[in-house]
Amino acid sequence: YDSTTVQKVIPISREINKTGRRRPINGDYPFSTEEEFQDLMQRSINYQKKYSKIKVPVLILQGSFDTNNPPFLAKRLADEIPQSTLIFIDKAGHFPWVEQKEASFSEIMNWLKNQNLK
Numbered sequence: 001y002d003s004t005t006v007q008k009v010i011p012i013s014r015e016i017n018k019t020g021r022r023r024p025i026n027g028d029y030p031f032s033t034e035e036e037f038q039d040l041m042q043r044s045i046n047y048q049k050k051y052s053k054i055k056v057p058v059l060i061l062q063g064s065f066d067t068n069n070p071p072f073l074a075k076r077l078a079d080e081i082p083q084s085t086l087i088f089i090d091k092a093g094h095f096p097w098v099e100q101k102e103a104s105f106s107e108i109m110n111w112l113k114n115q116n117l118k
Contacts, residue, residue, distance in 0.1 A: 005099035005100070051081050052081070063094055064091070065091070087107045089103050089107065
């Protein structure tokens with residue numbers, strides 16, 4: 001979101017990068033051809049078509065300033081999942097639970113309290 005919150009995200013991002021994500025495997029990237037990338041996109045679209053069949057409550061926690069997964073995509077997802085609750089966390093980007101920890105976990109706890117979980 002800003003220079004203050006990015007300082008919270010940088011250490012986590014560094015740890016994620018240590019896992020080798022988005023790095024070549026044996027000199028090849030996971031999607032070395034356009035066809036492989038298109039296949040992945042089609043499989044993703046096919047999964048998305050099934051979202052309306054989800055029968056359990058779902059919380060979607062979204063940073064208001066997420067540039068990796070823009071808020072309009074979170075709204076679209078919430079529209080597709082019948083029992084979803086979409087909550088935007090202000091002053092947060094892609095990692096709201098890191099950038100705005102208290103607000104994120106407060107929203108999660110409030111949502112859980114309002115569920116009829118057995």
